Each structure stands twice: as C-alpha cells, then as structure tokens.
Amino acid sequence: xxxxxxxxxxxxxxxxxxxxxxxxxxxxNMHALFVADTNDFGVARIICDRTEDAAAAxxxxxxxxxxxxxVAVEIPDTPGxxxxxxxxxxxxxxxxxxxxCVVDPTTKKAVSFCRFKTPxxxxxxxxxxxxxxxxxxxxx
Amino acid sequence: MSTMFNPAVEAxxxxxxxxxxxxxxxxxxxxxxxxxPSYREKxxxxxxxxxxLSSLDDLQHLPFTLKxxxxxxxxxxxxxxxxxxxxxxxxxSGTTGSxxxxxxxxxxxxxxxxxxxxSLVAAGAGPDDFLHIAYGYGLxxxxxxxxxxxxxxxxxxxxxxxxxxxxxVQFLRDLMPTGGLACTPSxxxxxxxxxxxxxxxxxxxxxxxxxxxxxxxxxxMRKSLEASLGxxxxxIYGLSEIMGPGVAFExxxxxxxxxxxxxxxxxxVDKDTKLPVPEGAYGELVFTTIAKEGIPLLRYNTHDxxxxxxxxxxxxxxxKRIERITGRSDDxxxxxxxxxxxxQIEQVLLSFEGKLAPHYQVVLTRExxxxxxxxxxxxxxxxxxxxxRALEQLTQQVRRAIAEALMVRVKMTIVEPNSIARSEGKAVxxxxxx
Numbered sequence: 001x002x003x004x005x006x007x008x009x010x011x012x013x014x015x016x017x018x019x020x021x022x023x024x025x026x027x028x029n030m031h032a033l034f035v036a037d038t039n040d041f042g043v044a045r046i047i048c049d050r051t052e053d054a055a056a057a058x059x060x061x062x063x064x065x066x067x068x069x070x071v072a073v074e075i076p077d078t079p080g081x082x083x084x085x086x087x088x089x090x091x092x093x094x095x096x097x098x099x100x101c102v103v104d105p106t107t108k109k110a111v112s113f114c115r116f117k118t119p120x121x122x123x124x125x126x127x128x129x130x131x132x133x134x135x136x137x138x139x140x
Numbered sequence: 141m142s143t144m145f146n147p148a149v150e151a152x153x154x155x156x157x158x159x160x161x162x163x164x165x166x167x168x169x170x171x172x173x174x175x176x177p178s179y180r181e182k183x184x185x186x187x188x189x190x191x192x193l194s195s196l197d198d199l200q201h202l203p204f205t206l207k208x209x210x211x212x213x214x215x216x217x218x219x220x221x222x223x224x225x226x227x228x229x230x231x232x233s234g235t236t237g238s239x240x241x242x243x244x245x246x247x248x249x250x251x252x253x254x255x256x257x258x259s260l261v262a263a264g265a266g267p268d269d270f271l272h273i274a275y276g277y278g279l280x281x282x283x284x285x286x287x288x289x290x291x292x293x294x295x296x297x298x299x300x301x302x303x304x305x306x307x308x309v310q311f312l313r314d315l316m317p318t319g320g321l322a323c324t325p326s327x328x329x330x331x332x333x334x335x336x337x338x339x340x341x342x343x344x345x346x347x348x349x350x351x352x353x354x355x356x357x358x359x360x361m362r363k364s365l366e367a368s369l370g371x372x373x374x375x376i377y378g379l380s381e382i383m384g385p386g387v388a389f390e391x392x393x394x395x396x397x398x399x400x401x402x403x404x405x406x407x408x409v410d411k412d413t414k415l416p417v418p419e420g421a422y423g424e425l426v427f428t429t430i431a432k433e434g435i436p437l438l439r440y441n442t443h444d445x446x447x448x449x450x451x452x453x454x455x456x457x458x459x460k461r462i463e464r465i466t467g468r469s470d471d472x473x474x475x476x477x478x479x480x481x482x483x484q485i486e487q488v489l490l491s492f493e494g495k496l497a498p499h500y501q502v503v504l505t506r507e508x509x510x511x512x513x514x515x516x517x518x519x520x521x522x523x524x525x526x527x528x529r530a531l532e533q534l535t536q537q538v539r540r541a542i543a544e545a546l547m548v549r550v551k552m553t554i555v556e557p558n559s560i561a562r563s564e565g566k567a568v569x570x571x572x573x574x
Binding site: 004006008009010036038040041043045062063064066068097098115 | 519521524525526527528529531532535553554555556557558559
C-alpha cells in the first residue's frame with residue numbers, strides 16, 4: 001500500500017497555491033497530484049516523499065488533511081496495459097472508488113493509484129500478475 | 141371616507157371600541173383560567189383573580205404569553221376548546237426546531253376571513269375582483285388565510301400558491317380581467333422580473349392592487365413594486381399565533397396598518413422593562429385576542445418592533461394603526477416569509493457531531509429578488525473526506541435535515557476547518573446581505 005495525502009480545499013482562489021507553498025517550504029517533493037473538484041469544494045490527493053511531515057506542515061497551516069492507503073500498481077507504459085488491469089478488476093467485481101495514473105520518468109513504468117471499496121482488491125490484482133508497490137513507490 | 145367591508149365595526153367610536161375590548165378581556169380571563177392549565181398557573185402565580193378585572197388599564201398587570209409557552213404546549217395544551225370543535229390546524233416553526241400548533245374553530249375561521257376581507261377592501265378589492273394568491277398553501281397561514289378572506293368577500297380566487305413562476309405570469313396575463321395579487325413582497329418582485337424576461341409587462345395588465353406580507357418590507361420596496369407591477373401595494377400583517385394575515389392591514393392612505401381592534405387588543409411595551417410605552421413610542425408589539433375560541437392568547441409578545449401611530453386616519457377607520465414592522469427584539473429572521481431562528485440551524489448541525497464542527501454561519505442574500513439562505517459549516521477535522529461521495533452525501537443529508545426543520549430551502553456549503561472567523565463573546569452567526 002502507498003500512503004496518500006488528501007487535502008480538503010474550499011473552492012476559493014489561491015487555496016491550491018497556498019497548499020503548494022506550504023509543501024515547498026517544508027521541502028516536500030510531490031510525485032503525483034490529482035485534484036478532484038465539485039461545485040463547492042475540491043480534494044487534492046498527493047503522493048509525495050515524507051508524507052508525515054507534509055501532513056503535519058499542512059495541518060499547522062490550517063488545512064484539513066487525511067492520509068489514506070491507496071493501492072499502487074505497476075503497469076507497463078504501453079498501449080492496453082491499463083485496460084488489462086481494469087479487466088481483471090472488473091471480472092472480480094471489485095468496486096473502484098477512484099483511480100489516477102502517473103508515469104515515472106526514471107523507470108519508464110506507469111503507476112496506477114487506486115482506492116477500492118472492496119477489501120480483496122489487492123489479492124485480485126496480484127493474482128492477475130500485476131506488481132503492487134509498498135510505500136516507497138518512487139524510491140525502490 | 142374610503143370603502144370599508146364592515147363600516148359599523150371599522151369606523152366605530154373609540155368609546156365603543158374600548159368598552160367592547162374591556163368586556164372582551166373580562167370574558168377572556170375566566171375562560172382561559174378554566175380551560176388552559178398553563179394560564180391558570182400563570183394567573184395564580186401573578187396573584188390575579190380572573191374575576192377582578194374591571195378596566196382595560198388592568199391589562200398591563202397581566203402576565204405575558206411567549207413563543208416558548210406555545211412550544212411547551214405542543215401540540216394542543218393551550219387550546220381552550222375540545223379538539224372536536226377545531227376545524228383547522230396551522231403550524232409555524234419556532235426556536236430550537238420545535239413547531240407551534242394553532243387551531244381554529246368554525247367561528248375563528250369566519251372572524252379571520254372577515255379580517256382578511258376588510259384588508260382586501262381597504263386595498264380597493266371588491267366582489268367583482270379576482271385575487272391571484274401566490275402565498276404558499278398549507279400549514280403556513282398565508283395561502284389559506286387570504287383564500288378564505290377573498291371568498292368571504294365574494295372575490296374570485298385563483299389559488300395558484302407559490303412556485304412555477306412561468307405559470308404565474310401566464311395566469312396573471314390570461315386569467316385576470318381585473319383584480320390583485322397576494323404574496324410576499326419578495327415574490328412579487330420576482331414575478332415582475334420574470335414576467336419582463338418573458339416579454340410580459342405586468343404594468344400593462346389590469347392588475348390594480350397587491351397585498352404583500354409575511355416578511356418586513358420598506359417604503360422603497362413599495363415604490364419599486366408599484367412601478368414594476370403597475371399597482372398600488374399594501375402591507376398586511378399577521379402571525380399564526382394570533383390568527384394569520386389580517387391582524388392588521390394598510391388602507392388607501394398607506395400610512396400605517398389598522399389593527400382589527402374588535403378582535404385584538406394591541407399594546408406596545410418597552411423591550412427591556414416590558415412596561416407599556418407612551419403612545420407613539422417604539423417597543424415590542426403585544427396582542428391579546430378577545431374573540432378567538434380555539435387558542436386565545438393573553439398579551440402575546442410578538443417581539444416585532446413597531447409603534448402606534450398617534451392620531452386619526454384620513455380613511456375614516458377608527459382602529460389604531462401600527463407602523464410597518466421595523467425589526468425584531470430577538471434573533472428571529474424571516475426568509476421567504478418563513479420564520480427562522482439561527483438556533484434551529486445550530487440544533488441540526490450539532491446532530492452531525494463528529495462529521496461537522498460546531499462552527500457555522502448563515503448568509504442571507506437576495507437572488508433574483510428572492511431571499512436565499514446559505515449555511516456554511518466547517519467540516520470536523522476527523523471526517524474522512526477523501527471519498528468525495530461521502531462528503532457529498534453529508535452535504536445532502538445536512539441540507540435535507542435543515543430543510544425539514546426550518547421548512548425553507550437552503551444552500552449548504554461545507555467549508556474548511558478553522559475557516560469561519562472565531563469571535564470572542566457572541567459569535568457572528570448571521571450575515572444578512574439582503
């Protein structure tokens with residue numbers, strides 16, 4: 001499982017900027033950022049180094065922060081690879097809450113970060129032959 | 141002299157009015173004492189023998205009735221007749237989410253209808269007129285109150301109720317050979333705006349008068365409504381505890397609202413000392429019902445701030461006039477004609493403990509002439525908002541719970557923890573940008 005930071009953001013100008021500024025000042029390096037938005041608020045999901053420090057710094061700056069375990073799956077950076085992953089997940093009737101992907105330029109591998117509603121997701125993915133990262137996705 | 145629905149009553153001599161009130165009061169007390177246990181306690185506690193009353197001056201020594209008394213009496217404990225004699229129930233929301241229930245006998249409905257008929261005639265209506273009633277129908281007294289009064293007068297009622305603005309405009313245009321409109325002033329403003337957008341100029345219609353109430357409005361609003369609707373606009377005052385719309389109404393002079401004094405004794409008391417103020421001074425508006433059977437009330441303090449306008453009215457009516465309501469002596473706010481107490485909202489928010497933090501703000505604005513209420517509340521720091529669906533569900537649940545408790549729709553905004561300004565002492569819960 002990989003540790004993800006989630007930051008609650010009011011839909012107001014400058015909130016993302018303020019969040020990035022705090023992380024920068026704390027010398028936190030973000031590897032992946034995914035901002036989900038609704039009419040009234042947004043949630044920024046972040047994969048970074050030093051998750052604990054980042055969470056503490058954001059909380060000190062007044063942000064609402066939670067940490068969530070997400071499943072980080074390694075997939076080849078090739079056409080159709082992600083489809084194979086989802087095919088396995090769908091076949092096992094595993095329910096995805098959300099999912100986002102990034103490509104690690106150093107390894108040329110893609111990583112898919114998923115939060116599942118169903119507890120057996122990891123087993124299903126591993127059975128389908130995919131590798132699941134631990135909490136150090138970008139430093140293995 | 142202008143036309144009156146019931147000139148013998150509306151233009152009676154002051155002597156007659158006051159002796160009838162004294163008689164009414166003398167009859168009221170034994171009735172309350174016998175039929176309503178909480179009044180018996182109140183009168184006993186104040187050392188008042190219900191038979192001792194001799195004049196109207198004695199009124200100032202009698203105990204008040206408050207909204208909380210009605211709340212504690214939920215549902216029927218303050219009714220002075222058996223419920224089989226009740227033909228109608230209305231209800232309004234009170235503090236802390238509770239509801240106060242009022243009941244009307246057949247005679248009460250007739251008296252109420254007459255009060256409304258007087259209000260309509262004072263605004264220039266007659267049996268040949270149509271009345272487009274866009275007040276809400278239901279537990280709220282606005283719709284049915286105007287409805288029964290207009291029928292009592294013999295006018296043709298269009299009971300369209302609120303909502304569906306497009307149909308409202310169509311009906312005003314097509315179904316109204318002559319007549320008037322009854323609704324809240326803010327809804328009237330919305331109708332005028334919407335009509336223009338659809339290419340209907342309401343000033344070109346045979347609409348002659350508007351009867352607007354259930355929320356405070358100003359002289360500027362009157363000018364604007366009269367211009368945009370091409371009508372004469374009149375204020376009507378009432379509250380369900382006392383009766384409903386028609387407790388007091390404006391006449392053609394537009395110089396204060398005549399209180400139906402054959403039904404109600406009106407007093408103005410100092411908001412701190414609760415003693416009667418000199419005539420013409422501002423204070424809390426207090427009513428005693430002398431004719432009501434279902435739920436007669438002794439010195440009910442409305443917490444509305446106004447004054448008695450001294451002197452006679454040029455219209456010939458002799459019933460006292462109160463000025464437009466200028467404010468409240470408690471924290472009640474009126475949103476789209478519905479009474480709302482910030483404490484009701486707080487009660488709902490506190491029921492979501494662990495998900496919401498007890499920091500909130502109510503923001504009132506006017507959108508397209510209608511009141512809009514936004515409730516901003518902080519998310520509890522422990523809430524797992526990562527699943528946005530959970531957060532959206534929470535927003536929905538809170539919105540629904542507030543709508544149910546307040547009987548008014550709100551925009552619900554969940555904001556970041558610590559984003560609502562903390563204040564020392566009394567928190568600023570209400571921001572009124574209307």
